[in-house]
């Protein structure tokens with residue numbers, strides 16, 4: 001058989017944990033090969049080994065049949081292996097072209113030949129249908145575009161084998177469709193792809209084969225054709241997983257959050273939230289559905305005090321929050337699972353335990369007379385680690401060393417445990433495996449059943465429909481419609497999100 | 511991958527660097543026709559060989575500890591305080607000024623003079639802190655400029671305000687002096703004074719504030735990730751200012767040790783003393799932790815003190831010690847660069 005990559009019996013240890021325990025992965029030329037496993041199963045680690053970021057303790061890697069020693073990403077590049085990381089490595093203030101040629105600049109005498117670089121980038125972009133503007137600044141383009149720049153970067157370096165680590169976690173449904181198209185073009189051009197994703201449907205849609213790993217151990221490699229999401233899920237988790245979230249009818253009571261005529265400006269000073277009204281009652285989950293960039297982030301930042309309110313009122317239990325600082329808002333009873341866990345959610349260089357008390361460290365019992373009580377902090381951390389199944393060697397491990405999904409579980413644990421009257425969950429299950437998603441949804445519903453208000457923002461329509469009791473559709477900074485998740489469909493939501501104010505099927509003059 | 515840099519390695523990097531620095535120093539001596547064993551023996555006996563030298567070395571270590579703590583504190587909270595030199599100078603002059611201006615019982619006068627040094631240093635660092643917090647002006651630039659302002663302002667004060675047209679001020683009275691007749695006799699009349707105990711106490715305070723208090727938790731958090739700190743409800747700007755102020759207070763205290771202890775007066779500085787800049791090296795070598803700073807300061811004190819005697823006893827010129835120090839710092843810095851690069855790579859990989 002023609003394998004382009006063979007990773008044989010790879011073992012990789014970290015202090016206190018075996019991340020990869022004799023895993024074998026073989027990639028055929030021209031295939032899209034999925035790598036599936038729970039959070040912390042060791043997927044990113046395995047790919048980092050292949051990309052030369054980690055050295056395995058044991059095992060062999062063959063590229064095109066030849067045994068190789070990948071000691072650094074440079075070696076990987078030379079072997080034609082490129083990786084698109086989940087968190088991009090781009091210089092914000094540089095242009096697309098500058099980012100792509102960084103380190104390999106074509107020279108004209110002593111100067112960088114930017115013209116040549118630009119035309120090369122343009123050429124590759126056209127060939128693979130990436131539609132990237134070589135002159136745009138990274139800071140000005142969308143996350144989806146930034147990802148394409150990362151893809152271009154690997155192609156510019158001559159990659160034949162592309163590794164994608166959870167590429168779709170940060171994308172909107174539309175961008176995911178486009179990415180899948182790009183995958184197909186890449187394959188048609190003779191490339192091979194390894195894809196890490198938690199979305200089983202994506203695997204079934206685009207992949208040829210899938211390798212499943214569980215807790216660092218390789219479980220099986222199988223052909224995707226003929227498998228079902230349920231089958232894959234149970235292989236990966238080791239038990240049956242239900243996809244539909246069970247919940248009883250909501251019994252909402254009084255308004256907890258009441259927003260009226262809210263206006264918020266974005267970072268460029270343009271109105272992003274425009275005269276928005278919204279309320280969330282105790283005992284219900286309100287889902288906000290919308291295409292990215294329609295004011296969701298600004299709305300959340302305004303509620304949580306991270307962004308100034310231009311005008312309008314944000315009331316929490318009849319207390320006006322609109323001029324409060326973040327700390328006061330937190331203490332008033334707002335919890336926030338932030339969209340960007342590395343930027344806002346965690347201090348990556350702190351132990352995971354310290355991160356669990358990031359908003360409460362100054363309260364008893366975590367501190368007394370301004371002196372920290374590490375025993376109590378670690379006790380709390382241990383409790384949350386257990387309750388939320390955060391897989392980490394210990395509570396003193398730096399947050400940076402946890403797998404993406406486990407970092408997310410730690411944040412969710414911290415916020416849910418504070419038991420806030422209003423819990424704002426922005427993309428709470430981004431990057432989580434199916435088992436963890438099920439668990440998180442249960443916890444959100446539990447909060448609701450305990451009489452708390454939950455505001456859920458998600459780009460996943462399925463999640464919004466499954467979990468919410470009411471869905472507010474946001475478009476251009478405004479809530480244009482409230483729909484009932486029991487009667488709506490993804491199609492209807494899609495139309496509304498695109499800004500068509502009238503529900504599908506209804507007439508103009510309703 | 512910084513966490514793969516185990517505790518053991520974090521300790522070994524500076525130790526190995528010191529060994530390498532000394533080795534290269536030995537080679538330099540050999541090449542230039544000196545006997546390295548004699549050279550180092552002279553260095554050691556000139557810093558630790560006699561009571562007098564020990565006293566002088568300890569006196570030398572004192573300001574290094576303060577300067578090292580000042581740089582390290584800012585660094586641990588995400589800031590570069592290059593202005594330790596200036597903060598130290600204003601602390602020096604302020605403490606001497608208070609020492610001369612009042613006539614009080616020692617139990618009030620000495621603490622007051624020391625406190626004046628700390629306050630002056632804190633105030634000097636407050637300015638770059640404020641500019642950073644409010645206007646995002648980079649603290650490196652401002653602290654460097656503040657060094658020059660400090661130098662000239664202090665010289666002016668010494669000449670025209672605290673003395674009348676002299677190059678030095680009067681000596682501070684006994685009631686504001688850190689001089690210790692006891693230690694002076696014990697060390698064959700060196701200039702050793704009580705400052706070393708304050709320096710060790712400062713190191714303990716450094717450790718407790720940074721690692722054990724909620725303030726330290728906030729300061730470190732802001733140093734690592736401002737966005738997450740803001741999300742968690744911390745006041746980022748206040749913490750930036752506070753970090754600079756505490757760092758400056760350590761530096762100012764170092765100046766007070768010179769003003770009230772080592773010299774007992776203020777004088778016109780033609781140029782920077784260099785202690786503040788050495789503080790950067792001390793902090794780096796000490797890995798920005800309290801104990802590390804003490805050990806690194808001790809090494810610097812020994813080298814600098816021994817360097818004064820070395821030419822007399824072995825003929826090796828004083829400058830050799832500068833070479834050794836430079837090489838130690840080079841190795842420490844480059845291993846940190848390596849660690850930093852690895853960490854960066856990892857950051858991207860996660």
Ligand SMILES: Nc1ncnc2c1ncn2[C@@H]1O[C@H](COP(=O)(O)OP(=O)(O)OP(=O)(O)O)[C@@H](O)[C@H]1O
Nearest residue numbers: 014019039040041042043044045401402403404405
């Ligand atoms: N640098 C590191 N130091 C210590 N432990 C690490 C390090 N990197 C990963 N680990 C541990 O190795 C295990 C596997 O992590 P990895 O990131 O490969 O998981 P993953 O399968 O990619 O999970 P996710 O789906 O959550 O991203 C985890 O338990 C993690 O805590």
Ligand SMILES: [Mg+2]
Nearest residue numbers: 043044403404
């Ligand atoms: Mg991962």
